[in-house]
Amino acid sequence: MNFLSEYTYYIGAFSLIIIGLYxxxxxxxxxKVIIGFSIFDTGIYLFLITVGYLREGxxxxxxKSGLDAGKMVDPVPQALVLTAxxxxxxxxxxxxILAIKIYAHYGTINLRKIKEQRW
Amino acid sequence: MRKLISxxxxxxxxxxxxxxxxxxxxxxxxxxxxxxxxxxxxxETGATNxxxxxxxxxxxxxTLGEVTVLFTAAMGLGAVIGLVRRKKTHPVIEPxxxxxxxxxRFLFPVILLVGTYIVIHGHLTPGGGFQGGAVVASAFxxxxxxxxxxxxxxxxxxxxxxxxxLLFILLGVTGLxxxxxxLFNFLPLGEAGTLISxxxxxxxxxxxxxxxxxxLAGIIDHLIENTxxxxx
Numbered sequence: 001m002n003f004l005s006e007y008t009y010y011i012g013a014f015s016l017i018i019i020g021l022y023x024x025x026x027x028x029x030x031x032k033v034i035i036g037f038s039i040f041d042t043g044i045y046l047f048l049i050t051v052g053y054l055r056e057g058x059x060x061x062x063x064k065s066g067l068d069a070g071k072m073v074d075p076v077p078q079a080l081v082l083t084a085x086x087x088x089x090x091x092x093x094x095x096x097i098l099a100i101k102i103y104a105h106y107g108t109i110n111l112r113k114i115k116e117q118r119w
Numbered sequence: 120m121r122k123l124i125s126x127x128x129x130x131x132x133x134x135x136x137x138x139x140x141x142x143x144x145x146x147x148x149x150x151x152x153x154x155x156x157x158x159x160x161x162x163e164t165g166a167t168n169x170x171x172x173x174x175x176x177x178x179x180x181x182t183l184g185e186v187t188v189l190f191t192a193a194m195g196l197g198a199v200i201g202l203v204r205r206k207k208t209h210p211v212i213e214p215x216x217x218x219x220x221x222x223x224r225f226l227f228p229v230i231l232l233v234g235t236y237i238v239i240h241g242h243l244t245p246g247g248g249f250q251g252g253a254v255v256a257s258a259f260x261x262x263x264x265x266x267x268x269x270x271x272x273x274x275x276x277x278x279x280x281x282x283x284x285l286l287f288i289l290l291g292v293t294g295l296x297x298x299x300x301x302l303f304n305f306l307p308l309g310e311a312g313t314l315i316s317x318x319x320x321x322x323x324x325x326x327x328x329x330x331x332x333x334x335l336a337g338i339i340d341h342l343i344e345n346t347x348x349x350x351x
Contacts (some may be wrong), residue, residue, distance in 0.1 A: 004275040006145055007140065007141070007312075009145070010140045010143075010145065013295075014133070014136050014137075014140070014273040018129050018132065018133055019133070021129055022125060022126070022129055024126040025121075025128075025129075026122055027124050049165070052153065053145070053152070054146055054147075054148060055146035055147070056222055057146075057291070058166075059245060060156075060157055060169035060170055061155070061167060061168045061169065061244065061245055062161055062168075062169070062311075062312075063243070063244060069262065070148070072157050072169070074151045074152065074153040075153045075156055075160075075170045075172075075173050076152050076153045076156070076159065076173055078170045079173040079174045079178060080169050082170065082174065082247070082249050082250065083174065083182060083185040083249055084185075085190070085253070086189060086249045086253060086331055086335075087153050087185060087188050087189050087247075089253070089335065089340060090189050090192035090193055090196075090334070090350075091192050091228065092343060093192070093196055093338045094192045094195050094196050094199075096342065097196050097200065097341070097342065098199060101199055108346050
């Protein structure tokens with residue numbers, strides 16, 4: 001029980017990652033697979049932010065004087081995530097446009113019905 | 120069958136993750152990578168927002184790589200759409216209602232203003248080129264949804280995008296020539312906390328903001344154009 005209350009953020013992040021992976025592995029609909037990728041992404045962002053967390057920490061911004069540098073959360077994961085989110089949107093758009101093209105070509109986005117995709 | 124195998128595999132992965140993360144202390148102070156940046160960041164870069172100092176100054180070269188990934192994704196999207204020749208038809212577009220139309224036209228400059236503010240204050244307050252660029256692109260998304268039929272000029276968005284990328288690389292190369300390092304901060308740092316400070320950091324973030332904003336707006340434009348074609 002102690003583990004649950006101490007590690008809520010890690011558990012949440014890895015739950016999202018596992019749910020995303022499950023959707024990618026199991027679902028037949030290509031759009032749902034793309035949604036799975038998006039959930040997987042979100043889990044990774046949450047995990048990275050959690051790594052840099054400090055209890056009762058403040059944002060790493062010296063907006064006024066007298067802020068304690070030792071009480072600030074780690075800025076490096078935040079910097080990583082802020083670029084990753086924007087890239088995630090662009091990659092998601094690329095995936096969606098490929099799905100649209102697959103629909104236009106095969107007339108379906110069911111991965112089991114596309115012969116070249118079957119495995 | 121497939122579901123069962125997936126669940127077993129994911130169960131193994133989850134157990135492994137559980138074993139390893141239960142060893143990591145959560146939220147405890149200790150040796151961290153960012154400690155140096157927090158303690159010395161304001162002195163070294165002149166930016167009060169340490170995240171910006173990390174993104175643009177300490178990890179500036181990585182940011183250039185990430186902007187390149189963004190560019191590649193946008194270019195790939197354009198290339199995939201370009202495979203099919205565009206038909207020069209003008210489908211009849213049902214206009215949005217007057218309230219939606221007026222609301223969009225009223226909100227569009229306000230959202231643009233907020234986006235620009237977030238971009239140019241990136242070194243002082245939370246925000247920066249990536250976030251502000253996304254806000255600017257959301258203004259264009261609102262325009263596409265509310266005022267149907269309006270389009271951004273493709274050449275303009277491409278031009279701004281290239282300008283942003285070029286500005287980033289030019290600033291980096293100028294630093295290389297003056298200081299011997301790529302993205303060397305060759306402008307005076309100024310007084311930390313004022314708008315014109317931190318040397319080249321606001322300029323680079325302005326370039327990133329231009330690039331991200333025009334790229335995301337271009338992506339929205341491409342997607343809407345393509346779905347219009349499909350629905351015909």
